[in-house]
Amino acid sequence: xxxxxxxxxxxxxxxxxxxxxxxxxxxxxxxxxxxxxxxxxxxxxxxxxxxxxxxxxxxxxxxxxxxxxxxxxxxxxxxxxxxxxxxxxxxxxxxxxxxxxxxxxxxxxxxxxxxxxxxxxxxxxxxxxxxxxxxxxxxxxxxxxxxxxxxxxxxxxxxxxxxxxxxxxxxxxxxxxxxxxxxxxxxxxxxxxxxxxxxxxxxxxxxxxxxxxxxxxxxxxxxxxxxxxxxxxxxxxxxxxxxxxxxxxxxxxxxxxxxxxxxxxxxxxxxxxxxxxxxxxxxxxxxxxxxxxxxxxxxxxxxxxxxxxxxxxxxxxxxxxxxxxxxxxxxxxxxxxxxxxxxxxxxxxxxxxxxxxxxxxxxxxxxxxxxxxxxxxxxxxxxxxxxxxxxxxxxxxxxxxxxxxxxxxxxxxxxxxxxxxxxxxxxxxxxxxxxxxxxxxxxxxxxxxxxxxxxxxxxxxxxxxxxxxxxxxxxxxxxxxxxxxxxxxxxxxxxxxxxxxxxxxxxxxxxxxxxxxxxxxxxxxxxxxxxxxxxxxxxxxxxxxxxxxxxxxxxxxxxxxxxxxxxxxxxxxxxxxxxxxxxxxxxxxxxxxxxxxxxxxxxxxxxxxxxxxxxxxxxxxxxxxxxxxxxxxxxxxxxxxxxxxxxxxxxxxxxxxxx
Numbered sequence: 001x002x003x004x005x006x007x008x009x010x011x012x013x014x015x016x017x018x019x020x021x022x023x024x025x026x027x028x029x030x031x032x033x034x035x036x037x038x039x040x041x042x043x044x045x046x047x048x049x050x051x052x053x054x055x056x057x058x059x060x061x062x063x064x065x066x067x068x069x070x071x072x073x074x075x076x077x078x079x080x081x082x083x084x085x086x087x088x089x090x091x092x093x094x095x096x097x098x099x100x101x102x103x104x105x106x107x108x109x110x111x112x113x114x115x116x117x118x119x120x121x122x123x124x125x126x127x128x129x130x131x132x133x134x135x136x137x138x139x140x141x142x143x144x145x146x147x148x149x150x151x152x153x154x155x156x157x158x159x160x161x162x163x164x165x166x167x168x169x170x171x172x173x174x175x176x177x178x179x180x181x182x183x184x185x186x187x188x189x190x191x192x193x194x195x196x197x198x199x200x201x202x203x204x205x206x207x208x209x210x211x212x213x214x215x216x217x218x219x220x221x222x223x224x225x226x227x228x229x230x231x232x233x234x235x236x237x238x239x240x241x242x243x244x245x246x247x248x249x250x251x252x253x254x255x256x257x258x259x260x261x262x263x264x265x266x267x268x269x270x271x272x273x274x275x276x277x278x279x280x281x282x283x284x285x286x287x288x289x290x291x292x293x294x295x296x297x298x299x300x301x302x303x304x305x306x307x308x309x310x311x312x313x314x315x316x317x318x319x320x321x322x323x324x325x326x327x328x329x330x331x332x333x334x335x336x337x338x339x340x341x342x343x344x345x346x347x348x349x350x351x352x353x354x355x356x357x358x359x360x361x362x363x364x365x366x367x368x369x370x371x372x373x374x375x376x377x378x379x380x381x382x383x384x385x386x387x388x389x390x391x392x393x394x395x396x397x398x399x400x401x402x403x404x405x406x407x408x409x410x411x412x413x414x415x416x417x418x419x420x421x422x423x424x425x426x427x428x429x430x431x432x433x434x435x436x437x438x439x440x441x442x443x444x445x446x447x448x449x450x451x452x453x454x455x456x457x458x459x460x461x462x463x464x465x466x467x468x469x470x471x472x473x474x475x476x477x478x479x480x481x482x483x484x485x486x487x488x489x490x491x492x493x494x495x496x497x498x499x500x501x502x503x504x505x506x507x508x509x510x511x512x513x514x515x516x517x518x519x520x521x522x523x524x525x526x527x528x529x530x531x532x533x534x535x536x537x538x539x540x541x542x543x544x545x546x547x548x549x550x551x552x553x554x555x556x557x558x559x560x561x562x563x564x565x566x567x568x569x570x571x572x573x574x575x576x577x578x579x580x581x582x583x584x585x586x587x588x589x590x591x592x593x594x595x596x597x598x599x600x601x602x603x604x605x606x607x608x609x610x611x612x613x614x615x616x617x618x619x620x621x622x623x624x625x626x627x628x629x630x631x632x633x634x635x636x637x638x639x640x641x642x643x644x645x646x647x648x649x650x651x652x653x654x655x656x657x658x659x
Contacts, residue, residue, distance in 0.1 A: 020200075020415060020416055021262070021323055021326065021413055021414065021415050022200060022323070022413075022414050022415075023319065023323055023409045023410050023412070023413070023414070024408065024409050024410075024411060024412050024414065024429065024431065025148070025151040025152055025409070026093070026094040026097035026098055026148060026151075026152055026405065026408075026409065027097050027152045028429060028430055028431045029098055029408050029409075029411070029425075029427055029428070029429055030098070030427055030428040030430075031098055031099070031408070031425070031426070031427045032426040032427045032428070032441075032443075033426030033427070033443075033444070033445065034426065034445070034595060034596050034597065035404070035408070035425050035426055035427055036099075036426075036427070037595050038350075038404055038597070039095055039098055039099045039404065039405070040099060041348070041349055041350045042095055042350045042401065042404070043095065043096075043099050043101045043103070043104060044349075044350070045349050045350030045351045046350055046351060046353075046389060046397075046400070046401070046557075047091075047092055047095060047101070047103075047104055047350065047401060048101070048103045048104060049351075049557065050088060050107075050397075052351070052389040052390070052552070052553075052554060052556075052557040053389050053390035053394065053397040053552060054071075054072050054389075054390040054394070054397075054550055054551070054552035055070055055071040055072055055081070055394065056068075056070075056071070056080075056081035056084055056085050056394065057084075057085065057088060057390075057394075057397060057398070059081070059085075060110075060114075061081075061085040061088070061089065061111050062082065062085060062086075062089070062111040062114055062115050062127070062128070062142065063110055063111055063114040064128075065128045065129060066081035066082065066085070066128065067081075068080050068081055071394070072392070072550035072551060072552065073392040073393075073549075073550060076393075077184075079127065079136060079137060079138050079184075080393070080394070080395075081394075082127040082128065082138035082141075082142070083137055083138045083141050083395065083398075084394045084395050084397065084398040085111075085398060086138055086141030086142040086144075086145065086398070087141060087395065087398030087399040087401065087402060088397070088398035088401050089107070089108055089111055089142065089145050090141065090142070090144050090145040090148065090401075090402055091398070091399070091400070091401025091402035091403070091405055091406075092104040092107060092108060092401055093108045093145050093148055093149060093152075094148060094402070094405030094406065094408075094409065095401060095404075095405045096108060097152055098405060098408065108145070108149070112145075112146070112149060115142065115146070116158070116161055119161065119164075119165075122168045123161070123164030123165060123167070123168045124165055124168050124169060125139065125142075125143075125161070125162075125165045127139060127142070135169045135170075135175060135188045135191060136185075136187070136188050137184060137187035137188065137190065139191075140187065140188070140190045140191055140193065140194060143162060143165075143194050144193075144194070146158060146161075146162055147162065147194065147197050147198070147201075148409075150162070150201070151201075159201065159202075162194075162198065163198070163202065163204075166191075166194070166195065166198065166207075166210070167206070169191075170210050170214070175188075175214075176213060176214060176217040177217070179214065179217050179218045184249075186218075186229065186249075187249070187252070189214060189215070189218045189253075189256070190252055190253070190256070191214065192211045192214055192215055192256050192259060192260065193255060193256070193259055193320075195207045195208075195210055195211040195214070196211055196259035196260070196262060196263050199211070199263050200262075200263070207263075208263050208264060211259070211260065211263065212260065212264065215234075215256065215260060218233070219233050219234065219235065222235075222236070223235050223236070228245070231243060231244060231245070231250075232245075232249070232250060232253035232254075234256075234257055234260075234268060234269060234272040235272075237254075237257065237272035237273070237275055237276040238268065238271055238272045238275060240275055240279065241279075242279055242283055243276065243279055243280055243283060243284060243297055244296070244297050245296060245297065246295060246296060246297075247284075247291055247293030247295065247296065247297050247298075247306075247307065247310045248293075248307065248309050248310050248313050250297065251291070251310060251313045251314045251316075251317050252313060252317065254273070254276055254277075254280075254317050255316070255317035255320040255321070257269040257270070257272040257273040257276070258273050258317070258320040258321040258323070258324040258325070259320055259324065261273065261324050261325075262320075262323060262324035270324075270325065273321055273324070273325070277321070277333075283297075283299065283300070284297050284298065284299060284300060285300065286300065286304060286306065286341070286359050286653070287359045287519060287521060287524070287526035287533060287652050287653040288336065288337075288340035288341040288344070288359045288526075288533045288644055288652055289333065289336035289337040289340055289341055289533070290306035290310070290311055290314075290337060290341035290357065290359070291306060291310060291314055292304035292305065292306060293305070293306060293307055293310055294307070294356065294370060294381060295307070300521070301626055302359075302360055302521075302523065302524050302626050302627060302653045302655075303358070303360055303370060303625060303626040304358070304370065305356040305357060305358045305370035305381075305385070306341055306356065306357050306358070307355065307356055307357075307396065308342075308345050308353060308354065308355060308356070308357060308396035308399060308400060309395050309396050309399045311337055311341050311342045311345070311357065311403075312342065312399045312400065312402055312403050312406075313399070314337060315334050315337050315338060315342070315403075315406070315407060316402070316406055318330050318333050318334050318337075319334060319406065319407075319409070319410035322334070322410060322413070322422060323410070323413060326413055326420065326495070328422065328469045328470070328471065328472070328493050328494060328495060329472070329493055331422040331423055331469055331471070332471055332472045332473070332493065332531075334407065334410065334423065335423060335447065335471070335531040336531060336533070338403070338404070338407050339447050339531050339532055339643075339645060340359075340532065340533040340643075340644045340645055341357055341359070341644075342357075342403050342645075343403075343597060343645035344357060344644050344645040344647065345357035345400075346400060346403070347387050347560075348595065348597060348598050351389060351556075351557045351558075352387035352388050352389050352553075352557065352558070352559065352560060353387060353388070353389075353391075353396065353397070353400050354384065354385055354386065354387055355381075355384035355385075355391040355393075355396050356370055356381055356384045356385055358370060358385065359526075359533075359535075359644070359650075359652035359653050360650070360651050360652055360653055361385065361648070361649050361650055362538065362564060362572065362618055362625065362649060362651075363385075363562065363563060363564055363618060363649065364385045364386050364387070364560070364561060364562040364648070364649065365383075365385075365386065365561040365562070365563060366382065366383045366386060366548070366549075366561060367382055367383075368382065368383075368385055368386075369381045369382045369384070369385065370385065383548065383549060386548075386559060386560060386561060386562075387559065387560040387562075387648075388548050388552060388553060388559040388560070389552055389553055389554075389557040389558075389559070390548075390550060390552030390553075391550070391552075392549070392550055407423065408423075408425060408427075410422065410423065411423035411424075411425050411429075412429055412431070413467070414431050414433075415433075415465075416433060416434040417433055417434055417435065417462070417463070417464060417465060418433075418464065418465035418466070418467065418497075419431065419433070419438060419464065419465075419466055419467070420466075420467030420468075420469070420495050420497075421442075421454075421466070421467065421468055421469060422469050423469075424442060424444055424446040424447075424452050424469075424510075425442060425444075425446070426442055426443060426444050426445070426446075427441070427442060428440070428441040428442075428457070429441075429442075430457070430458070433460060433464065435460040435461075435462045436459070436460030436461070436462075437458050437459075437460070438458065438459050438460065438464055438502075439456070439457040439458040439459075440454050440455060440456050440457055441454070441455045441457060442454055443455070445596065445603060447530055447531040447532055448532075448596050448602070448603040448604050448643075449603065449604075450474075450511060450512035450513070450514065450530055451509070451510070451511045451512075452509070452510045452511075453507065453508070453509050454507070454508040454509075454510070455505070455506070455507050456502045456503065456504060456505065456506040456507075456508075457504060458504060459501070459502035459503060459504065459506075460501075461501065462501060463499055463500060463501050464499070464500070464501070464502055465497050465498070465499045466497065466498045466499075466502070466508075467495035467496065467497045467498075468495065468496050468497075468498070468508070468510055469494075469495055470489075470491065470492045470493065470494050470495070470496055470512075471492060471493070471512070471530075471531065472492050472493045473492070473512075473514055473517060473528065473530055473531065474492045474512040474513070474514055475490065475492075475512075475513050475514050475515065476488070476489070476490045476512075476513040477489060477490075477492075477496075477510065477511065477512050477513070478510075478511050479496065479498075479508060479509070479510050480507075480508070480509040481498070481506070481507070481508055482506060482507055483507070486498070486508075512530070514529070514530055515529075515582045515583075515587075516528065516529045516582045516585040516587065516606060517529070517582065518580055518581070518582060519533075521653055523627075523629070523655065523656065524627070524653040524654055524655055524656065525576055525578070525580060525653070525654050525656055526652055526653045526654070527576075527580075527585065527606060527608070527641060529587065529604070529606060532604075532643045532644070533643075533644045533652060534605075534606050534641035534642065534643060534644065534652075535641060535642060535643070535644040535647045535650035535651060535652040536572075536574050536610075536639055536641055536642075536650060536651045536652075536654070537599065537642050537646075537647040537648075537649070537650050538564050538565075538566075538572040538647075538648075538649035538650055538651070539564070539565040539566065539572075539649075540562040540563055540564055540565055540648060540649045541562070541563045541564075541565050542560060542561070542562055543560070543561040543562075543563070544558040544559070544560055545558060545559045545560070545561065546558055546559070547559070562648050562649050564618075564649055570612075570613070570614075570616060570617050570618075571612070572649070572651070573612060573613035573614075573616040573617075573627075574610050574611070574612065574613065574637065574639060574651055574654060575610060575611050575612075575613045575627075575631055575633055575654055575655045575656065575657035576608065576610055576654040576655075576656065576657065577609070577610075577611075577656070577657055577659050578656035578657060578658060578659075580608070584608060584609065585606050585607070585608045586606065586607040586608070587604065587606060588604065588605045588606065588607055588640070589603065589604060590602060590603055590604065590605060591603070597643075597645055597646055598646060599642065599646045599647065602642055602643055602646050604643070605640050605641060605642055606640065606641040607638065607639070607640050607641075608638070608639060608641065609636070609637070609638055610636075610637045610638070610639045610654075610657075611633035611634060611635065611636055611637060611657050611659055612633065612634040612635050612637060613627065613628075613631055613632065613633055613634070613655060613657070614632045614633065614634045615628050615630075615631070615632040616628055616631075616655070627655040628655075631655045631656065631657050631658070633657040633658070633659060
């Protein structure tokens with residue numbers, strides 16, 4: 001019995017310590033290198049020109065009452081414009097802070113001031129005055145922005161406004177009786193995210209109690225036999241129910257076990273989290289890390305797609321899992337999604353994006369879709385593979401602005417006396433620990449090379465635990481401290497901790513050794529090198545246009561169509577050997593300079609033997625077709641592979657040839 005008590009108290013102590021873990025605020029990171037360039041292009045592109053994406057970004061956003069009937073397309077709902085612009089404002093708040101853009105900061109301030117002025121007599125914040133549910137999904141999205149603004153500014157009036165809002169909303173018993181509605185009306189349950197975040201700031205137990213009460217109310221009906229929400233409940237996840245249904249909703253609900261585990265320490269939440277992630281990998285994960293979906297989760301086919309919102313929301317959720325568990329497994333997943341699937345869906349000038357992204361993108365026109373379906377989602381998705389400044393529906397136009405900034409927020413795990421570097425990025429991090437300021441700079445061109453130099457700028461006069469992530473793809477690593485060997489090893493998916501009293505000018509150097517990794521995907525095969533997935537770029541003919549179905553393009557912000565140049569003989573159709581090995585692949589360091597995500601500037605390529613596939617064609621030249629079950633190969637080829645995000649038309653998951 002005594003042993004049981006000791007174990008329990010130890011677990012509580014560990015949880016209590018871990019519960020103080022947080023991510024970076026947007027004012028704690030100064031970007032350098034390619035990160036700075038990416039964010040500046042975001043500012044100069046759609047970031048400071050949201051009106052180019054059309055409605056609702058051409059309105060005053062949360063400063064006015066937006067009407068969905070003003071959108072360029074038919075259909076929609078009252079809450080749509082508030083969700084969509086909420087994504088945008090959350091993203092540009094973070095981007096504006098990291099870049100110092102006054103344009104973005106001013107847009108945020110205008111909307112923030114309007115939201116705070118709209119508070120009612122009970123202290124409740126509103127999404128306009130058009131009768132939207134005050135605890136509903138758009139409020140979840142915008143309060144993310146309000147909390148981040150507090151984290152940046154330390155404005156206690158803002159914190160008090162958020163606190164009053166939640167205390168007023170959840171003082172009403174009927175709120176807990178209305179959380180099992182259908183469709184998107186179930187999303188008020190996702191207020192748990194903000195309740196958990198507020199607990200981390202205030203240490204007010206009311207937030208924990210309310211979060212669990214809200215989740216228990218949701219599960220009361222979700223756990224009933226036959227309820228379609230069973231799979232997104234902790235019980236369903238723990239029982240191994242295969243993920244299905246609306247992908248973005250699944251990702252949003254997947255973060256709840258992470259948050260509840262973080263604030264309560266209850267093991268049932270942690271086990272549910274890991275089981276759900278494992279099932280997502282097994283059933284829906286594509287070669288570049290995205291979770292296949294066309295609204296609904298869609299399996300692992302070579303011609304499947306991923307909605308942009310799904311990519312961004314999945315990384316946001318995985319960031320919560322990283323914070324809750326401090327497990328580098330989740331950082332590995334975040335990198336793979338961002339550097340491959342997510343970055344490939346945006347043009348390099350950040351002026352156009354895809355609604356749906358594909359690892360195998362064979363054609364991208366106004367008539368093309370992700371598979372040969374002329375009546376279902378395939379028909380509705382025509383044109384959504386194109387790069388445009390705006391699409392129908394408009395959620396992704398807002399959410400793309402959160403893509404890199406929220407990733408940066410999760411690049412470090414910060415505790416009272418520790419900092420764990422989870423995601424390596426060029427830039428300077430300055431944060432506050434219990435006993436003083438801690439600041440360090442990273443010099444690196446990661447993920448294109450695997451060397452990181454960390455220089456300490458400022459540190460407390462006491463020990464700090466600095467954790468350095470050793471990614472899963474690493475075969476071996478070495479760490480030097482002030483020019484001398486400190487530690488080396490072959491273990492991976494860990495944080496290697498250095499606990500010492502750091503001094504200004506201390507230098508840590510981390511170097512990872514790896515080789516190309518073969519990702520056997522049953523019928524197909526993909527090639528990874530470090531955190532990057534590599535693709536065969538298909539030469540294309542490009543047509544710029546100021547015409548699209550929603551008239552959301554212009555001369556400065558055009559829409560694009562991409563046609564494979566070698567259509568007649570399917571010259572783009574390539575297979576790799578079913579027996580390919582890492583030593584069959586040559587790694588080429590190009591020594592290119594310039595922005596490394598651009599095709600002509602990539603610092604690294606791979607060279608490999610391949611064969612032409614003679615029986616793989618596009619469906620009616622409009623659909624991105626799956627490769628045939630029985631591959632027939634022709635002439636021998638030697639091809640060069642590029643990082644997926646540097647390409648447009650491409651093959652990333654290759655058919656296996658019998659050679």
